[in-house]
Amino acid sequence: MFIPIKNTKVYEQVIEQIKGMISDGTLKRGDKLPSERDLVQQLGVSRASIREALRALDIIGLIESRQGEGNFIRESFENGLVEPLSIMFMLNESKPKEIFELRKVMEIETAALAAKRISESELEVLKDLVNKMENSNDEEIKVKIDKKFHYTIAHASGNFVIFNILNTLSTLIDAFIKDARKEILRKDKNKNTINTQHEAIYNALKEHNPGEAATVMRKHMELIDENLISSKKTVD
Amino acid sequence: MFIPIKNTKVYEQVIEQIKGMISDGTLKRGDKLPSERDLVQQLGVSRASIREALRALDIIGLIESRQGEGNFIRESFENGLVEPLSIMFMLNESKPKEIFELRKVMEIETAALAAKRISESELEVLKDLVNKMENSNDEEIKVKIDKKFHYTIAHASGNFVIFNILNTLSTLIDAFIKDARKEILRKDKNKNTINTQHEAIYNALKEHNPGEAATVMRKHMELIDENLISSKKTVD
Numbered sequence: 228m229f230i231p232i233k234n235t236k237v238y239e240q241v242i243e244q245i246k247g248m249i250s251d252g253t254l255k256r257g258d259k260l261p262s263e264r265d266l267v268q269q270l271g272v273s274r275a276s277i278r279e280a281l282r283a284l285d286i287i288g289l290i291e292s293r294q295g296e297g298n299f300i301r302e303s304f305e306n307g308l309v310e311p312l313s314i315m316f317m318l319n320e321s322k323p324k325e326i327f328e329l330r331k332v333m334e335i336e337t338a339a340l341a342a343k344r345i346s347e348s349e350l351e352v353l354k355d356l357v358n359k360m361e362n363s364n365d366e367e368i369k370v371k372i373d374k375k376f377h378y379t380i381a382h383a384s385g386n387f388v389i390f391n392i393l394n395t396l397s398t399l400i401d402a403f404i405k406d407a408r409k410e411i412l413r414k415d416k417n418k419n420t421i422n423t424q425h426e427a428i429y430n431a432l433k434e435h436n437p438g439e440a441a442t443v444m445r446k447h448m449e450l451i452d453e454n455l456i457s458s459k460k461t462v463d
Numbered sequence: 464m465f466i467p468i469k470n471t472k473v474y475e476q477v478i479e480q481i482k483g484m485i486s487d488g489t490l491k492r493g494d495k496l497p498s499e500r501d502l503v504q505q506l507g508v509s510r511a512s513i514r515e516a517l518r519a520l521d522i523i524g525l526i527e528s529r530q531g532e533g534n535f536i537r538e539s540f541e542n543g544l545v546e547p548l549s550i551m552f553m554l555n556e557s558k559p560k561e562i563f564e565l566r567k568v569m570e571i572e573t574a575a576l577a578a579k580r581i582s583e584s585e586l587e588v589l590k591d592l593v594n595k596m597e598n599s600n601d602e603e604i605k606v607k608i609d610k611k612f613h614y615t616i617a618h619a620s621g622n623f624v625i626f627n628i629l630n631t632l633s634t635l636i637d638a639f640i641k642d643a644r645k646e647i648l649r650k651d652k653n654k655n656t657i658n659t660q661h662e663a664i665y666n667a668l669k670e671h672n673p674g675e676a677a678t679v680m681r682k683h684m685e686l687i688d689e690n691l692i693s694s695k696k697t698v699d
Binding site: 237238242246248250256275278279280282283285287288289300301304307308310311312314315317318319324325326328329331332333335336337340381386387388389391392 | 474475478482485486492511514515516518519521522523524526537540543544546547548550551552553554555561562564565567568569571572573576622623624627628635684
C-alpha cells in the first residue's frame with residue numbers, strides 16, 4: 228500500500244512510491260492509478276504535489292492520462308527514450324553523424340544476434356521486403372521498405388531493449404538527418420549495391436551465421452556512412 | 464522570446480517552448496531560466512502550469528533547481544538516460560541478461576571505434592590500469608579498475624552518445640546484477656584469462672587495429688556472458 232509522506236521535494240517521493248509499486252509488481256502495465264483525490268488522501272500531500280508528480284510521469288511516458296478516465300500505467304514504453312535522447316542530442320549539439328554512428332555500432336552486432344534467433348516467419352518477411360525493394364522505383368516506398376527491413380532485424384534480435392533503442396534512433400535520424408535516407412536510395416550507383424547488400428544480409432540470417440551477418444551489415448553501414456559524409460548539406 | 468500560450472495541456476507547451484529555446488541556441492547549458500513569476504507573466508499561464516512543467520524538466524534531468532537561486536539548464540545530461548532506461552527495464556520485466564546483451568552489442572563495435580581514435584594519453588591510462596589489475600588481489604579495487612578500463616575505452620570512441628549510454632548501462636548493470644562483476648573477477652579460472660584479454664584489447668587499441676579490437680572485445684564479452692549464465696542466482 229501507499230505510505231503517507233512527510234518531507235520536502237514531495238513530488239519526487241510520490242514518483243518514487245509509484246515506481247516502487249511498479250518495481251515490486253503491485254502496479255502493472257495498463258493498470259489504473261488511484262484518482263488524484265485518493266492519492267491526496269493516501270499519501271497525505273497536497274493536490275499540487277500529486278499533480279506535479281503525475282505530469283512528470285506523463286512527460287517521461289510512464290503513465291498516460293486519459294480524458295475523463297484517469298491515469299494509467301502505459302501499456303508500452305516504446306517511445307520512452309525519444310525525449311531524453313533528443314534532449315541529449317540538443318544539449319550536446321551532437322552532430323547527426325554521432326547519432327548515425329551509434330546506430331551503426333548497434334546494428335552490426337544486432338545482426339549477429341538476429342542470425343541466432345530469427346524465426347521462419349521473420350525470414351519470410353525479410354525475403355518479401357528484399358523482393359519488393361528490388362522491384363520498386365518509388366523512393367517514398369523504398370524508404371518505407373528499408374526502414375521495415377532494419378526494424379524486422381532489430382525485432383529478430385529477441386532483445387526488447389535493443390529493439391527499442393534502434394527504433395528510437397530510426398525516429399531521431401529521420402528527424403535530424405531529414406531526407407538523407409531518400410537521397411542515399413536515389414543515387415544510381417547505390418541502387419544495385421543496396422539491393423545486393425540487403426540480399427546478403429538476408430542470406431546470412433537465413434543461414435543463421437552470426438559472423439557473416441555482422442560482416443555484411445558492417446559493409447552496409449559503411450556504404451550509408453560514406454554517403455552521409457558526401458552529402459554535406461544534409462549532415463553538417 | 465517566449466510566446467504567450469492559449470490552449471489546453473498547458474504544461475506541455477511550456478516544455479516545448481523551453482526545448483525550442485535550447486534547440487535554437489537561445490538557452491545553453493548552465494543558463495538560468497527566467498523566474499517562475501517571470502515565466503507566468505511572459506507565457507500568460509498559471510503558476511501551477513509553470514511549476515508542473517519545471518518539475519517535469521527537473522525529473523527528466525534537463526533543468527536543475529538550485530535552492531534560492533532558481534532553475535538552470537543542466538551543464539551535463541550524463542544521467543539523463545538512467546531513469547527512462549531503468550523504467551523500461553522495470554515495465555518490461557527485462558532480464559538482466561538483456562541489459563548485459565545490449566552492453567555486449569555496444570562494447571564490441573565501440574572498441575573498433577576506439578582503435579581508430581584513441582589518444583596517446585588514453586593509451587597510457589589503459590596500460591596503467593592493465594598493470595594495476597594484474598598486480599591487485601583486492602576484489603573491490605579490481606572491480607573499480609575493470610569499470611575504469613571499459614569507461615576509458617568508451618570515452619576513447621570519441622562519441623558522446625555512445626559514451627553516455629555505456630555509462631548508463633554500467634550503472635544499471637551494477638544496480639540489477641549486483642555482485643556479478645565481483646564474482647566473475649573472483650573466480651580463479653577467470654583471473655588469468657581476464658588479465659590476458661584486457662592486455663589483448665589494449666594491444667589492439669595501441670596498434671589502432673579496429674578489426675582486432677572488436678574481435679578481442681567480443682571474446683572478453685563472451686567470457687563475461689558465460690559467467691553470467693552460470694551464476695544463476697544473480698542473474699535469473
